[in-house]
Amino acid sequence: MNKSLTGLARAKYIAEHRDERVRELKKESGRPVVGYLCCFAPPEIISASGAIPYRLTGRPNDTVSEVDAYLEPYGCSYVRNIMAQGLKGRLDFLDGLVISHSCDMIQRLYGIWTYYFPFSYSRLFNVPHQLTPWAQDFFLRELNFFYESLEQLTGNAPDRDALKKEIEASNANRALIREFYRLRLENPPLIKGSEMMDLLLAGSVIPAEEFTPLLREALEEVKNRDPWKPANPRLLVWGSILDDSTFYRMIEEAGGKVVADDTCIGFRVWEKDIPLTDDPYQGLKEHYFVNFQCPRTDRGPGIQRFQYILDRAREYNVDGVIGYIISFCDPHKLDYPDLRDYLKEADLPMLLIDDNYSFTPGEGIKTRLQAFIEMLK
Amino acid sequence: MSSEMQRAKRHLETTRKMKEMLPRFFMRMMERRFSNEPLAWCMVGVPPELLKAFDLLWEWPENFGTICASRLVAPKFIEVAEGDGYSPELCSYVTNTMGYCKLWKDRGEFPEESPLPGGMGNPSMLLGSGFICEPRWKWFQSIATRFVDVPVYSSDPLAPPYDVDPKDPRIAEHYLDLLRRDLQGQIDFLEKHTGKKLDLDRLREYIRLSHEALTYWRDTLYLRKAIPCPMGSTDYFSAIIPQMYMVGEEEAVDFYREMYHEVKARVENGIGIVEEEKYRLVWFGLPPWFNLGFFNYLESLGAVFALESTYNVGDYFEVDLSDPLEALVQRTWQRAVRMHQYGTEAMPELCNPAVFGGFVGSRLLEEVVRDYSLDGAVMHLTRSCRAVSFGEVHTKNRLAEMGLPSLIFESDMTDPRLWSDAQIKTRVQAFLETVDKSKAERQKN
Numbered sequence: 001m002n003k004s005l006t007g008l009a010r011a012k013y014i015a016e017h018r019d020e021r022v023r024e025l026k027k028e029s030g031r032p033v034v035g036y037l038c039c040f041a042p043p044e045i046i047s048a049s050g051a052i053p054y055r056l057t058g059r060p061n062d063t064v065s066e067v068d069a070y071l072e073p074y075g076c077s078y079v080r081n082i083m084a085q086g087l088k089g090r091l092d093f094l095d096g097l098v099i100s101h102s103c104d105m106i107q108r109l110y111g112i113w114t115y116y117f118p119f120s121y122s123r124l125f126n127v128p129h130q131l132t133p134w135a136q137d138f139f140l141r142e143l144n145f146f147y148e149s150l151e152q153l154t155g156n157a158p159d160r161d162a163l164k165k166e167i168e169a170s171n172a173n174r175a176l177i178r179e180f181y182r183l184r185l186e187n188p189p190l191i192k193g194s195e196m197m198d199l200l201l202a203g204s205v206i207p208a209e210e211f212t213p214l215l216r217e218a219l220e221e222v223k224n225r226d227p228w229k230p231a232n233p234r235l236l237v238w239g240s241i242l243d244d245s246t247f248y249r250m251i252e253e254a255g256g257k258v259v260a261d262d263t264c265i266g267f268r269v270w271e272k273d274i275p276l277t278d279d280p281y282q283g284l285k286e287h288y289f290v291n292f293q294c295p296r297t298d299r300g301p302g303i304q305r306f307q308y309i310l311d312r313a314r315e316y317n318v319d320g321v322i323g324y325i326i327s328f329c330d331p332h333k334l335d336y337p338d339l340r341d342y343l344k345e346a347d348l349p350m351l352l353i354d355d356n357y358s359f360t361p362g363e364g365i366k367t368r369l370q371a372f373i374e375m376l377k
Numbered sequence: 378m379s380s381e382m383q384r385a386k387r388h389l390e391t392t393r394k395m396k397e398m399l400p401r402f403f404m405r406m407m408e409r410r411f412s413n414e415p416l417a418w419c420m421v422g423v424p425p426e427l428l429k430a431f432d433l434l435w436e437w438p439e440n441f442g443t444i445c446a447s448r449l450v451a452p453k454f455i456e457v458a459e460g461d462g463y464s465p466e467l468c469s470y471v472t473n474t475m476g477y478c479k480l481w482k483d484r485g486e487f488p489e490e491s492p493l494p495g496g497m498g499n500p501s502m503l504l505g506s507g508f509i510c511e512p513r514w515k516w517f518q519s520i521a522t523r524f525v526d527v528p529v530y531s532s533d534p535l536a537p538p539y540d541v542d543p544k545d546p547r548i549a550e551h552y553l554d555l556l557r558r559d560l561q562g563q564i565d566f567l568e569k570h571t572g573k574k575l576d577l578d579r580l581r582e583y584i585r586l587s588h589e590a591l592t593y594w595r596d597t598l599y600l601r602k603a604i605p606c607p608m609g610s611t612d613y614f615s616a617i618i619p620q621m622y623m624v625g626e627e628e629a630v631d632f633y634r635e636m637y638h639e640v641k642a643r644v645e646n647g648i649g650i651v652e653e654e655k656y657r658l659v660w661f662g663l664p665p666w667f668n669l670g671f672f673n674y675l676e677s678l679g680a681v682f683a684l685e686s687t688y689n690v691g692d693y694f695e696v697d698l699s700d701p702l703e704a705l706v707q708r709t710w711q712r713a714v715r716m717h718q719y720g721t722e723a724m725p726e727l728c729n730p731a732v733f734g735g736f737v738g739s740r741l742l743e744e745v746v747r748d749y750s751l752d753g754a755v756m757h758l759t760r761s762c763r764a765v766s767f768g769e770v771h772t773k774n775r776l777a778e779m780g781l782p783s784l785i786f787e788s789d790m791t792d793p794r795l796w797s798d799a800q801i802k803t804r805v806q807a808f809l810e811t812v813d814k815s816k817a818e819r820q821k822n
Binding site for chain 1: 461462463464466467468471507510511512514515516517518519520521522523526529531533535537538539540541551554555558559562721722723724725726758760763764766767768769770771774787
């Protein structure tokens with residue numbers, strides 16, 4: 001790891017070399033590394049068990065032909081890309097894998113991937129789609145089973161105190177991340193969307209205790225920045241997984257400023273603290289299931305399910321919303337017309353970018369972004 | 378386009394007679410619409426026996442999708458939905474319904490393009506199911522958001538992943554608790570919105586009738602192990618309709634009993650569906666409802682399907698009916714466990730409270746290849762339904778290990794715009810040559 005870099009530059013470096021630190025850590029500590037996809041299987045449990053959590057991400061626009069021997073072409077391009085990373089040997093540092101039933105495709109990725117390429121530890125974390133009391137009870141039991149299952153990899157039995165400590169550590173980072181978001185309430189926002197994305201990506205591949213000093217450094221750096229020109233227009237990005245800052249940079253190059261978001265590796269995870277409940281599983285359930293605003297969970301019909309987006313748009317004083325959806329992402333695609341109409345009623349224009357996890361053709365996407373941003377100006 | 382689409386030619390007397398039975402059944406339901414009774418739009422996965430126990434008037438938008446497809450009117454509705462912002466990648470059953478609903482709301486009357494007279498009725502509730510895929514519950518969420526402000530209940534059965542032991546009592550109870558309370562939630566919803574109490578005796582009787590019908594149906598499918606195969610896919614994809622919508626009806630028992638005896642007689646007399654049965658195949662995926670004649674085309678080349686994976690009723694119905702609610706739960710669970718034993722790595726969502734079946738189980742493949750004397754597989758990769766077609770590459774790999782070739786071709790279940798007739802037929806012909814070679818190879822060994 002390049003130790004000379006600090007703050008935002010370091011975050012960018014980590015985001016661009018995501019496995020570097022985890023490989024070092026594994027070597028230094030001898031702790032096993034568990035890769036995870038989506039947060040329903042909480043990384044705090046992986047840490048508490050003594051393993052190192054590592055969020056699996058893809059490489060947009062990477063070749064994925066390796067997976068054609070196992071997965072259909074009509075599948076989520078993100079899912080295909082993730083498996084391709086495994087087949088290319090880029091995830092060879094993983095000792096275990098946990099995939100949550102966050103959506104159909106990710107659930108099915110689990111079965112196919114582990115069938116052909118077994119890990120010494122692997123687990124599917126099953127997640128109901130409803131928020132009924134019985135679905136919540138089911139989720140609680142899954143949390144328990146998940147923690148128990150990690151003992152086969154780490155040798156450590158579940159320890160509630162250890163789990164509480166991990167929750168506190170990640171909540172400390174949440175408090176710092178909220179400070180960054182508060183800086184985005186201002187005009188001009190003191191941090192770019194792409195910088196925020198790099199920070200959050202870095203946080204998903206290094207341990208919580210290393211993320212804290214990085215966040216502090218970056219916060220200091222940002223607060224001491226000379227003010228920029230006021231942002232115009234201010235934008236909110238909504239949609240499916242964005243695990244790369246390219247899209248945010250494209251928006252910035254087109255003249256827009258992303259000041260708020262509602263995506264998987266974004267404010268969804270960090271907006272609120274994990275409640276510190278006597279039974280830590282209850283807090284995890286509230287945070288990662290009940291309050292986690294992914295359209296894969298049924299919050300009933302009606303437009304009120306999007307109220308939080310409108311509230312956020314107003315709080316951050318945005319001029320428009322850009323939707324980003326990866327091909328074949330059913331939950332987001334089915335929500336789009338309802339959300340678009342709801343925002344329209346609230347006089348918030350929306351642009352939808354439908355992408356196959358490649359950000360190409362880049363010129364085509366940029367032209368659409370420019371036209372939308374010009375219109376908002 | 379339409380000239381390439383052929384209606385199915387059925388082989389059985391029983392399935393040919395469905396042309397009278399089905400309209401009679403559906404018209405009975407439609408006539409009741411005028412009585413202003415509560416009407417539920419339902420999703421496959423909702424037990425029809427439960428609906429019948431509530432004497433509830435129902436319609437099935439998925440079935441409506443297949444009818445729109447077979448009458449070639451689905452593209453009209455799908456294009457309207459696409460114009461409304463629904464992606465062409467989304468399930469075409471969903472977009473068919475969304476387009477239909479939009480026209481209905483925009484015009485203030487049911488679209489005249491509907492292949493059913495009067496279209497689908499005005500629902501007073503939506504009964505969804507998350508079984509098999511997410512679009513199924515998202516679909517009703519959107520309908521209730523955009524078009525009809527009515528209550529929705531979406532059941533949410535989950536099945537254990539392939540590498541978890543469902544016989545571990547803790548795991549079993551984990552899933553059974555969800556199934557039991559979900560079923561009770563559905564019943565509470567129905568009692569509230571119909572104003573009726575569930576009559577357990579009626580439910581028990583409907584499950585009994587249902588299982589009687591389904592046992593005949595299951596045994597009929599077993600008869601297809603015979604050479605020559607006594608029944609084809611055009612019969613199969615017609616005969617699934619009572620399985621999905623009419624179980625609990627005496628008519629369904631009569632239908633499947635008659636069918637069983639007809640197919641049995643054909644087996645006893647060595648009657649097949651083609652003159653010379655050259656290739657015995659298994660079908661994976663949803664059928665192209667707009668072109669069921671495709672199966673007859675394959676038959677003209679000497680290829681018959683002895684088995685279809687989709688809607689397959691499977692082989693387990695022995696449940697204790699003394700507590701009919703527990704019987705529904707156990708039916709769901711026992712089937713899920715059975716499928717789990719066969720291997721559910723590619724299709725884990727097989728925990729289904731109704732009787733829609735499907736399989737891609739790796740261990741089951743070995744059994745069916747042997748029992749049905751199969752030479753190869755044809756798989757329909759439906760662009761808009763990944764839930765059913767995902768796993769076909771894996772299945773193809775597994776069959777290849779057994780020396781069986783597979784053809785995967787791309788199209789859709791509802792939207793004929795995605796059918797490429799010449800290309801598909803060319804691929805079929807080339808595939809059958811491969812099957813010839815592989816048969817010769819296997820005979821040599």
